[in-house]
Amino acid sequence: MSQEIHKKTTVQSLDNPTEIRVFCPATVANVNCGFDSLGFALKGIGDEMVFRKTEGRGVTITEITGDTLPMEAHNNVAGVAGNAMLEDINANFGVEIEIHKKIRSGSGIGSSSASAAGAVYGINQFLEKPLSNLELTRYAMKGEALASGNEHADNVAPCIYGGTTLVTGYNPFKVIALPPMDTVYVGILHPHITIKTKEARKILPTHVPLKDAIAQSQHLASFVASLYEWDKELFKESIKDVLVEPHRKLLIPHFDEIKAISLQNGCIAFGISGSGPSMFCLAFAKADIDKYLSESTALYECNGLQVDSYSSRISGEGCKVIK
Amino acid sequence: MSQEIHKKTTVQSLDNPTEIRVFCPATVANVNCGFDSLGFALKGIGDEMVFRKTEGRGVTITEITGDTLPMEAHNNVAGVAGNAMLEDINANFGVEIEIHKKIRSGSGIGSSSASAAGAVYGINQFLEKPLSNLELTRYAMKGEALASGNEHADNVAPCIYGGTTLVTGYNPFKVIALPPMDTVYVGILHPHITIKTKEARKILPTHVPLKDAIAQSQHLASFVASLYEWDKELFKESIKDVLVEPHRKLLIPHFDEIKAISLQNGCIAFGISGSGPSMFCLAFAKADIDKYLSESTALYECNGLQVDSYSSRISGEGCKVIK
Numbered sequence: 001m002s003q004e005i006h007k008k009t010t011v012q013s014l015d016n017p018t019e020i021r022v023f024c025p026a027t028v029a030n031v032n033c034g035f036d037s038l039g040f041a042l043k044g045i046g047d048e049m050v051f052r053k054t055e056g057r058g059v060t061i062t063e064i065t066g067d068t069l070p071m072e073a074h075n076n077v078a079g080v081a082g083n084a085m086l087e088d089i090n091a092n093f094g095v096e097i098e099i100h101k102k103i104r105s106g107s108g109i110g111s112s113s114a115s116a117a118g119a120v121y122g123i124n125q126f127l128e129k130p131l132s133n134l135e136l137t138r139y140a141m142k143g144e145a146l147a148s149g150n151e152h153a154d155n156v157a158p159c160i161y162g163g164t165t166l167v168t169g170y171n172p173f174k175v176i177a178l179p180p181m182d183t184v185y186v187g188i189l190h191p192h193i194t195i196k197t198k199e200a201r202k203i204l205p206t207h208v209p210l211k212d213a214i215a216q217s218q219h220l221a222s223f224v225a226s227l228y229e230w231d232k233e234l235f236k237e238s239i240k241d242v243l244v245e246p247h248r249k250l251l252i253p254h255f256d257e258i259k260a261i262s263l264q265n266g267c268i269a270f271g272i273s274g275s276g277p278s279m280f281c282l283a284f285a286k287a288d289i290d291k292y293l294s295e296s297t298a299l300y301e302c303n304g305l306q307v308d309s310y311s312s313r314i315s316g317e318g319c320k321v322i323k
Numbered sequence: 324m325s326q327e328i329h330k331k332t333t334v335q336s337l338d339n340p341t342e343i344r345v346f347c348p349a350t351v352a353n354v355n356c357g358f359d360s361l362g363f364a365l366k367g368i369g370d371e372m373v374f375r376k377t378e379g380r381g382v383t384i385t386e387i388t389g390d391t392l393p394m395e396a397h398n399n400v401a402g403v404a405g406n407a408m409l410e411d412i413n414a415n416f417g418v419e420i421e422i423h424k425k426i427r428s429g430s431g432i433g434s435s436s437a438s439a440a441g442a443v444y445g446i447n448q449f450l451e452k453p454l455s456n457l458e459l460t461r462y463a464m465k466g467e468a469l470a471s472g473n474e475h476a477d478n479v480a481p482c483i484y485g486g487t488t489l490v491t492g493y494n495p496f497k498v499i500a501l502p503p504m505d506t507v508y509v510g511i512l513h514p515h516i517t518i519k520t521k522e523a524r525k526i527l528p529t530h531v532p533l534k535d536a537i538a539q540s541q542h543l544a545s546f547v548a549s550l551y552e553w554d555k556e557l558f559k560e561s562i563k564d565v566l567v568e569p570h571r572k573l574l575i576p577h578f579d580e581i582k583a584i585s586l587q588n589g590c591i592a593f594g595i596s597g598s599g600p601s602m603f604c605l606a607f608a609k610a611d612i613d614k615y616l617s618e619s620t621a622l623y624e625c626n627g628l629q630v631d632s633y634s635s636r637i638s639g640e641g642c643k644v645i646k
Contacts, residue, residue, distance in 0.1 A: 036537050037544070168545035168561065169538065176548050176557070210529060213536035213566060214359050215492065220544040221360070222491035225499050228551040234499070238491065243536060 018053045020125050023322045024118030025162070025315055026103045027110035028186070028280045029154035032241040032271045033219035037167050039110075039158040042186060043315035047114045048100040048322070049078070051122035056094035059083050059119070066101035077112045078119035081143030085120050088139070089131075095123055104308065107190045108278035113155030116143025121160060121319035133161050133318075134175055148197050155274065162318035166224065179227045181314045187281040187289040188273065188310040189258065189296055195251050200275035203247050212242045232268075232284065239269040239282070252277050254303065258296045265292040286311065341376045343448050346645045347441030348485070348638055349426045350433035351509070351603045352477035355564040355594045356542035360490050362433075362481040365509060366638035370437045371423040371645070372401070374445035379417035382406050382442070389424035400435045401442035404466030408443050411462070412454070418446055427631065430513045431601035436478030439466025444483060444642035456641075457498055459483050471520050478597065485641035489547065502550040504637045510604040510612040511596065511633040512581065512619055518574050523598035526570050535565045555591075555607065562592040562605070575600050577626065581619045588615040609634065 025046040029039040047066075054060070059073045059082040073079025078097055086095065097119060103111040117140045124130045131139075140156035157165040157175045164178040219238045226234035249255040252272065262270040262281040267289070269282040283289045293309040300307045348369040352362040370389075377383070382396045382405040396402025401420055409418065420442060426434040440463045447453045454462075463479035480488040480498045487501040542561045549557035572578040575595065585593040585604040590612070592605040606612045616632040623630045 033540070034544075035540075037541050166541075166544060166548065168541050168548075168557070172560065174545070174557070174560070176545060176552075178548070204533060206533060207530040208533050208536050210527060210531050210566065213531050213539060216536060217356070217358075217540035217543040218360050218489075218491050220540040221357070221489060221547045222497070222499060224544045224547045225489065225491075225501070225551075228548075229499075234491070234497070237495065237497070243533065 017125065020051050020122060021322050022049045022051065022118050022122045022125075022319055023047075024049060024114035024121070024319045025159055025317070027113060027155045027158045028188075028273045029110065029158070030244065030272065030274055031280075032239045032245070032269060033216055033223055034166065035241065035244045036152065036154055037220065038164070038223075039154045040164040040181065041158045041162045041315040041318055042109065042188070042310070043313040045103065045109070045188070045310050045312055047102050047118060049115070049118040049122055050098040050100075051125070052096040053126050054094040054096055057091075058086055058094050060094065060096045061099065062096045063098040064101065065099075067105055069099070069101070069105075075146075076115070077143035077146050078115040080146045081116040081140050082119040082123055084142040085123055085131075085136075085139040089127070093126065095126070097122070104190065106194060107308070108195070108272070108274040108276045109188060109190070110155035110159060110274065112147035113140070113144060113159050116140040116147075117156045117159035118319055119143065125321060134173070136160050137175055138173065158318065160318045163316050164227065164314065178224065179230070180316045181227065182316050183284065184314045185283045185286045185289045186312045186314060187262075187267070187283070187293045188278055188312065189281070189293065190278040190308040191253065191300055192306040192308075193253070193277050195276045197275050200248055200251060203251065204244060205247065208243055216241070216243045236268040241271055245272060248272055248276060252279070253305065254299060255279070257299060261296045261299065262292045265295065267292055340448065343374050343445060344645050345372045345374065345441050345445045345448075345642055346370075347372060347437035347444070347642045348482055348640070350436060350478045350481045351511075351596045352433065352481070353567065353595065353597055354603075355562045355568070355592060356539055356546055357489065358564065358567045359475065359477055360543065361487070361546075362477045363487040363504065364481045364485050364638040364641055365432065365511070365633070366636040368426065368432070368511070368633050368635055370425050370441060372438070372441040372445055373421040373423075374448070375419040376449050377417040377419055380414075381409060381417050383417065383419045384422065385419045386421040387424065388422070390428050392422070392424070392428070398469075399438070400466035400469050401438040403469045404439040404463050405442040405446055407465040408446055408454075408459075408462040412450070416449065418449070420445070427513065429517060430631070431518070431595070431597040431599045432511060432513070433478035433482060433597065435470035436463070436467060436482050439463040439470075440479045440482035441642055442466065448644060456484050457496070460498060461496060481641065483641045486639050487550065487637065501547065502553070503639045504550065505639050506607065507637045508606045508609045508612045509635045509637060510585075510590070510606070510616045511601055511635065512604070512616065513601040513631040514576065514623055515629040515631075516576065516600050518599045520598050523571055523574060526574065527567060528570065531566055539564070539566045559591040564594055568594060571595055571599060575602070576628065577622060578602070580622060584618045584622065585615045588618065590615055
């Protein structure tokens with residue numbers, strides 16, 4: 001947890017492997033009480049990326065499928081993150097990257113983060129002395145900055161570490177891998193509307209009531225304790241957001257109705273994923289998630305709004321090499 | 324953790340014991356990042372109370388030493404807390420209480436809380452079916468309300484539970500007993516000035532910057548994680564207060580100088596105890612605390628201000644029966 005960023009040294013590349021395929025999970029950030037702090041990785045929902053070690057220098061993006069994104073490395077979050085890392089470690093090789101997007105851009109479940117995190121995770125597989133998760137997260141944030149305008153880690157951290165992560169601050173930069181929540185089911189609902197991150201930031205007040213600040217800190221602290229104790233009742237009581245949701249929910253049509261559907265169906269938590277428009281819902285039983293997704297999808301469709309929905313789990317794994 | 328308040332039933336008293344002596348520890352509340360939430364008990368600093376079961380009803384205060392406090396039960400925090408409990412459980416006995424104060428009133432290390440917590444803890448020893456710590460805390464808060472104007476648990480909880488406690492909220496009311504910190508040394512410095520709780524409340528802003536609220540929640544959450552992981556570095560980094568200290572320190576002369584002395588002497592945390600004027604300081608070595616107390620006492624005395632100082636530890640024990 002306390003590793004310093006890798007010092008500038010020449011990293012020798014290995015002869016093998018020269019080509020790998022990586023799965024990069026979708027992630028949920030700004031989890032209720034953990035605005036700008038708490039995130040988790042989703043199981044089975046994510047992009048794939050292929051990495052080939054070359055004799056050149058830097059990142060070359062050779063193929064993108066599933067989305068229309070810039071091919072030039074300096075305009076692509078994977079390129080920016082990958083190049084930041086390759087330059088900093090003074091690598092004596094280059095990397096070709098194929099990006100196969102499955103996570104819809106702008107959905108709020110960490111699409112750009114998956115590309116940034118995947119890039120540095122993939123490159124790390126070619127290193128004789130691989131970097132730590134904390135170091136990789138730091139480089140992935142450089143890619144995030146291209147997408148959102150500022151370096152933040154709440155999506156890239158769970159994408160790299162897997163499970164549930166808490167970013168405790170940036171000075172010093174620290175990420176805590178919290179105890180797993182792998183018995184928790186997740187429903188993701190993505191209504192097809194566009195929310196710009198800037199707009200979602202702008203709607204937030206600069207100041208909040210002190211009493212709400214205290215309540216939010218109690219919620220986040222007791223949520224952390226609930227994971228260590230695995231106290232389901234405390235988990236449910238603490239995963240609440242009194243600071244951000246009251247403002248940002250105004251950007252999402254039918255938010256209160258959808259939230260009510262989730263709670264009526266036995267779900268234990270509901271909130272905006274990232275800066276939206278996707279919403280996440282947690283439950284201890286898959287049936288609760290499926291019923292919620294079916295009812296909430298019907299509500300949106302009755303109102304003429306298209307939605308995607310995903311039934312998933314919190315994944316203990318972050319980026320990983322696949323066949 | 325999740326017990327409901329004891330339902331109104333007749334509690335039969337035991338024949339024995341009929342007289343007990345209880346130690347009630349001093350406590351530190353509002354611990355940095357945990358304003359209104361986090362508190363801990365001190366080892367070896369505290370009041371003593373003697374309880375005698377009688378055939379009457381309600382609390383009778385028979386003796387108070389060490390301080391001039393009201394003898395009438397309805398004007399005394401121990402009386403108010405004790406009577407709230409006795410009435411609610413419909414006890415078929417009464418209690419005589421002697422209060423031997425050692426904790427100076429108005430010092431900010433839980434003087435009134437010790438009396439309120441001690442009262443309900445003592446009475447609990449006479450019950451056939453003792454109440455839970457959470458239930459006792461709830462009754463002790465009634466006493467606290469007499470002293471401070473509102474029911475709060477941040478001192479009475481650690482006084483009853485011992486160790487370090489986190490009050491996670493009042494609706495529902497919940498207290499988490501956090502992992503022990505019994506290797507941590509504490510220095511308490513009490514400059515002889517008066518700070519009224521009302522004044523300490525009034526100096527706080529009603530609104531705080533959102534970014535500070537986020538930082539404080541990250542601090543409290545990572546402090547909790549540091550206790551579960553026993554990560555000393557994280558402990559030190561997270562036990563900080565960006566919301567309250569900047570305002571309340573203005574009420575304490577030489578605060579910044581005293582804080583600097585603590586950090587120069589290797590202490591790992593420093594803050595206002597409760598609403599002051601006492602300050603607490605934490606260290607992993609007793610020598611650091613002793614050096615800090617000596618230098619800071621000298622600074623105050625040079626400036627013509629009288630101080631008390633205590634070298635202690637965080638105690639795993641709350642109120643306890645003694646010989």
